[in-house]
Amino acid sequence: MTRISQNLQAVQIAIAQAALAASRHPDSIRLLAVSKTFGPAAVLEAVRAGQMAFGENYLQEALDKMAVVSAALQQGQNQLPLPEWHFIGPIQSNKTRLIAEHFDWVHTVEREKIAHRLSEQRPHHLAPLNICLQVNISGENSKSGAAPEDVGVLVQAVAGLPRLRLRGLMAIPEPASDFDSQRHSLRRLRQLFEDLNAQGCALDTLSMGMSADMAAAIAEGATIVRVGSAIFGQRNYEA
Numbered sequence: 001m002t003r004i005s006q007n008l009q010a011v012q013i014a015i016a017q018a019a020l021a022a023s024r025h026p027d028s029i030r031l032l033a034v035s036k037t038f039g040p041a042a043v044l045e046a047v048r049a050g051q052m053a054f055g056e057n058y059l060q061e062a063l064d065k066m067a068v069v070s071a072a073l074q075q076g077q078n079q080l081p082l083p084e085w086h087f088i089g090p091i092q093s094n095k096t097r098l099i100a101e102h103f104d105w106v107h108t109v110e111r112e113k114i115a116h117r118l119s120e121q122r123p124h125h126l127a128p129l130n131i132c133l134q135v136n137i138s139g140e141n142s143k144s145g146a147a148p149e150d151v152g153v154l155v156q157a158v159a160g161l162p163r164l165r166l167r168g169l170m171a172i173p174e175p176a177s178d179f180d181s182q183r184h185s186l187r188r189l190r191q192l193f194e195d196l197n198a199q200g201c202a203l204d205t206l207s208m209g210m211s212a213d214m215a216a217a218i219a220e221g222a223t224i225v226r227v228g229s230a231i232f233g234q235r236n237y238e239a
């Protein structure tokens, strides 16, 4: 077994344990493998170990990697299906077309203007683009994400766009080292999600939890956990 496949197995076991501790079914949580800064070989190794969804933050890096991964999988005799790609980085408005053309999901929509562009630019031969709205649950300490009080209006706007499928909410909380304070900040996203659904929104996705706070996120209802270093190892940004 390779190191990446061992790590994937360990993360899947940790997800199952956290789910059981929260009286949830392990299948209600999807693992998004965050492959930023790791090359196509690492992604292919994870695909061969059964991992089918990958998260990327940097557009050009992602496009280069996708091309190599798709070519390798289509060449192979073993007919592995192509993985699903999720964009989880900050979005510049001049990059929306390439995101709309190449990704299956976008987790980091925080403005109506970006949502409009993604909907207009989503190619018609592809299924609607799955969207999570990024919410700033940590106050002024983090600049990314819509303010919680603005999310209701954003939900209404995005839900009406024809080429998008609004799935849910995403957050990156301030780092906290202990389980209880991790849960405390993640609970704010869950509460917002439940409030919106009580008002009639049909959201099915809570994208929260990374390598360091995955168990707390699952305890608070995460349906997608975004895990990088626990699968691929430490990132080296200089490389």
Ligand SMILES: *Cc1c(COP(=O)(O)O)cnc(C)c1O
Binding pocket: 034, 036, 057, 088, 089, 172, 210, 211, 212, 226, 227, 228, 229, 230
């Ligand atoms: C890098 C990143 C992750 C994964 O972080 P790890 O700590 O390596 O698990 C998850 N979500 C987002 C938005 C990221 O940028």
